[in-house]
Amino acid sequence: MMISSWRKRRAAKRAGKEQQRNENGEMELTIPRDFRCPISLDLMNDPVTLSSGITYDRESIEKWIEAGNFTCPLTNQVLKSLEPIPNHVIRRKIQDWCIENRSYGIERIPTPRVPISSVEVSGILSKIDVARKKFDTEGCRALVAKLKALAKESERNKRRIATNGAGTALSEAFATFTAASSFAENAAVLEEILSALITMSPLDGEAKGYLVSAPAIHCLILFLSSGDLSRRRNAVLALKELVSSMEDQRKTLNLLSDIEGAIEALFKLIKNPVCSTSTKASLTIIYHMITSSSSTSQKQVTKLVNLGVVPLLLETLVDTERAMCEKALGVLDGIVDNEQGRERACNNALTIPVLVKKILRVSNSATEFSVSILYKLCKNEQGEDGGVIVEALQVGAFQKLLLLLQLGCVDKTKQRVSELLKMLNLHRNKVECVDPMDQFKDLKRPF
Structure with a gap:
């Protein structure tokens, strides 16, 4: 009987079924040490090996590296490369162990997608730049769509793409195609670039600098005025980033004031909202437009009052969440600086x-x-x-x-x-x- 029990324990150990009893006397499964991440101590979902030879779970070690650490957490050895290499051998062993222990409620870990590398990002961005210089709209559109799809695969990919200068490259491409003579021919590639830019947001100062030009702002207003909901949302979010930046705010507001139909397009987005995010973005832009020290701010207020902004804001304020309420009140505060605006408010x-x-x-x-x-x-x-x-x-x-x-x-x-x-x-x-x-x-x- 004793020999039989010993053999069972030895067989279980060989199969990786290390067990222990909990407080209730029930058998519990212990994860093999080699399958645990040295940082999180949890079962590794995506094991990767560093140049030090130590294997970690990808999410844990990437957080370690992104925090500014350039050494192996276990050995304290300076890393020769910050690109972790997938450990397929350990991953397959973990997957086999999960299958063997499915009776314990262990689910098989799916094979993870390999995240995009910095080299791959640089390669795609270089191709986008070549397509931009050649005015190759179809080629550029395909490359941007590929980059956007990779960014949407995971937060890890998105961070990798953004930190390798994608925002600047995309903004430069947007500025190039908006400056071209035929807007209609370039509308499709511009829409794709804008969608990718919003995926990459928030943008850095250099990226925003390319967007603060008369052709680029005019293009955003055209998109804002179109019937396509996705296009309108992306355009207003891009404009919000520009007016919220102290470096670009004055120039952006001046350009907006000079474009016929800009204030009407923003008002339309409040009256017929696409989503709460775009409505709040529109209110933010309007607030900056009517409270700026520019000579056209009162002209914009008059336009808004005539469009019926006062009753619209008050109806919004009756029952709305905090952020929307603050923005609507901010706009109304700017509106009542105008005599006509005060009159409409008093009569409501x-x-x-x-x-x-x-x-x-x-x-x-x-x-x-x-x-x-x-x-x-x-x-x-x-x-x-x-x-x-x-x-x-x-x-x-x-x-x-x-x-x-x-x-x-x-x-x-x-x-x-x-x-x-x-x-x-x-x-x-x-x-x-x-x-x-x-x-x-x-x-x-x-x-």
Whole structure:
């Protein structure tokens, strides 16, 4: 009996079935040491060997290298190459072990795709550059599509492609084809390049520099105005990157202001949204356009007001998530700097209730924008009957602002709150007193 038990244990060990009992006395499977990653200590999904001869799981060792380490974690030996080599022998042994132990719930590890190497990325980018110089639209389009497909295979591929200068190469190609005489002939390759650029985002300064040109911005606006949803989304995301960059912002805004139909295309994306990401991007661009110090900013505001942006923003604000709310309030704050914009806001029944509701309910930014808008509307109130001031009192603005003053806010907002309270106090006798507890019972206090 003892010999039989010993033979079973020896056979199990040979098959890699090292077992141990858990606290409940049940048999548990132990992963063989050679199959474990020295970093994570987990079963390796994609074993790779470094120049030091030590095998690791690819994900673990690539994180180690990307963190700026150039030595083998186990031996501390300086690595001659940072390109890990797939260890097919260990991988096949692990796969066989998984199959043998499937009765323990072990699933077979699929054969991983070999990630793209820096050399392969450089080769594709060189070919794209040659195609760009030859104005070979079909060749360039095929190469960009290949690069984009590789980037979508895995985050690892995407990082490798991006860190090897793909953004700059693609932006340069985009600028080259937009500067060509026939936009219609180049539309397909430009769309492919733009899609790949968005996959690579965020772009570095050099890559953005190629996109800040009159032909490139004009092309983005044309894409933004087209009926293709994917094209419109990619175009607005690219424009958002440019206006959010302090280095390129002024030039981008000047170019946008000079292009007929730009503000209309951005407004259309808010009115008929493609997705929340593109709507937020459009609001961000509009905010920068109307709050810039350029001579055309007020002209853009007038266009937006005539298009009906005020009711659209207010309807958006009624029920929306935090980021969208902040951006919509930011645009509305810029709109009410304009006399026509203030008039439209004052005449809309949603304006005051929505603004008062957003104070202390969303975020610090939303509160600051709401107070700013309310201040501008009340400050410019001309009627003796109080108008928007009385309306603000009726919906509990006085109590809300008092609470904000007690909780604290930035100096600029604090000053506006104090002035608003003075304006509201002059008309308090025109409305019935409101019990503060009734107003704040559903308030999500930030304390």
